[in-house]
Amino acid sequence: MDLTYSPEHEAFRREVLDFLEASRGKAPRGRGAAQRPTAEAVAWQALLIEHGYAARTIPKAYGGYGASPDILKSRIIGEAFTRAGVPPGLQNQGISMLVPTLLELGTEEQKRHWIGPTIRGDVVWCQGYSEPGSGSDLASLQTRASEDGDDFVINGQKIWTSTAREADMIFCLVRTEPDKPKHDGISYLIFSMATPGIEVRPLVTMTGHAEFNETFFTDVRVPKSQIVGKRGQGWFVANATLKHERGMLGDPGQLESRLQALVELMRNETADGAAIMENPVLRDRLLRLQAEVAAMKFNGLRVLSATINDAEAGMARLVVKLQACELAHQISALAIDALGELGVLYDEAPHLRAHGAWQQNYMFQLGLIIGGGTAQIQKNIIAERGLGMPREPKPATEGGR
């Protein structure tokens, strides 16, 4: 057990802190992760790339900083920014999912064309994976791309396309070979959201906000060249990106800061003149959550350590999404209970706390438990891949598609 940094990493940490001290004034206010980045955010991103604090390992040829991968340095950057309360570089699905996919499986032409503008924030992407009929069973997706000359012609519908309204481009899974078994008939296409035949409808969720959209395709023409990977290989291309998404959900640093906010709430809010913290039942729940957050924090360090040393983190990695999403939801639930009747206030209500964030998070985090692989799918993965338990036998009627 050695939780210290090497001299090289310690020096790097100081470098990051010095940068933050000198440049924090240029950081944009508010994170606005899901929307189109503001000019301020784009300028900040450019500064971060220049110093290697964003797009750090993206090769210079594609507009990145070009450092060799060093997970610990990435973590040092993340931690320093979080501690300083300074917004990190842009975080969106284009950067976290499309760019790694192109780097792994894109053509040279695709890399040169798309990676630079994406990491700079000039091009915003949305993800076209889920469909109304294909959620957990994503590989059953039905959106058709039929051949017509040099084009694919796309018809169908996607759902949960966050940022579809702001996006310039979409990375999208479509069925190109309907006669093949379901996993083998899918292709991964990238195309402009301005292509004729695309309609985006906001999808209002239980939070009252439209964090997502439904996206409809009617005879949308896309040149065949805009495929990533080979035709029929889209499922495997997408799996390269899904693993990046699961890594993103369940960041222990976020759990710690939510818990800290809850601690402050329980120390500062009063009922009948006494701090909520004096209530032994609520306090006991808080401490239970604190222990769980600690466990997830150290579990995260263990996974990080295994990654650095090229070792298998195995089960420690598999459980992160399931555990962390549930824990985040429970933290919000306790905040609502600690607020008592005030906990139900919403919208622009007087007496509202934290702009209604606790209720909104409580609801949105339930969405995160369901999204990105439902809790039930996560449990299948943990049991089958982690524990080696037998798979569910396939019903005799279900053949290839």
Next chain:
Amino acid sequence: MEFGLSSEQRMLQDSVARYLSDACPLQHVRDTAAAASPVSAALTAGLADLGVSGIVIPAEFGGMGLGLLDAAVIAEALGYRVAPACFVGAHVMAPLAIMSGGSEDQQKSWLPRLASGAAKAAVAVTESIMRREGAGVAAKDGQLNGTALFVLDAADADVIVVSDETGCQHLVAPNAAGVELTPLPTIDKTRSVGELKLSGAAADLLPRSGIETTRRIIDAGRVMLAADTLGAGAAMIEQSVAYAGQRMQFGRPIGSFQAVKHMCAEMAAGLEPCRSLVWYAAHAFDEVPGESALMACHAKSHLSEVGRFVARTATEVHGGMGFTDLAGLHYWFKRIGLDRQLLGGPELVRNEAARLQGWIAA
């Protein structure tokens, strides 16, 4: 930067695990439980040969001079095999008490013998956490009076480390006049706890001891009990997965039913992060003084909760068989049950954690 066990610690883990897998099959646990003492003489000797009895004792006194993380690795291995052996009180808490509170003479007199296994210690600290049944020990003029409950590793003790009501610690000889140490039968037949009655008993004060040293060994004990539960829980999950893969119903292994599979996944998802928490709590005990008491509380309380969940769920996965003595699963169930209650149950420990953070008045 490396969060995890060192290669030396993994070797220690392997050697203890390998020894126990040979020397401590379930039949040995059953045989020991059926005998008069909950402690296996064979295991006591075998573990001493491996250096377990001197794990935390400095090399100058014949021990291995290792830290609490090393001890946690052993506690986990013992819990995994529900080993009927002394450890938490005898080989961790008692030596630590003598190391931190004892005079040079006391250390020279006891530590080499404890390290070699020639002598064995028990620990009486429960009343420093909470007093029940009118228990409590008072010191006056070199004599102790009162009662201590849940004396850890009471069986075959050659010396008892007793905390008095001020937190000062004393060495007491079990066979001295005015000392009565009797076993307390518990659900767990693999470990020994006792009740100590003292009436004018001669006591050898550990001169540098006090409430701080008592608290400190309680922290160590809590981390050890958490590690024990970690090992026992891991064993229960493994047995559940194996059983669910073999047991056929409706023409399929029951492990292929999601209802059963998800029970196993929930156990694994709950327990896996606990490993990192236990490791960190043990590491903090030696290296991060500011966090050590809080992390000991977190490890103890969280492992108690997850342990209880695993114990009941694993039993359910085994169906009716899990409820029988035939499967033997109940040894692990009870081991986890004892770990939970000793040295403060989760609610009590969480309240302490609140006090440590200044969330409520001390």
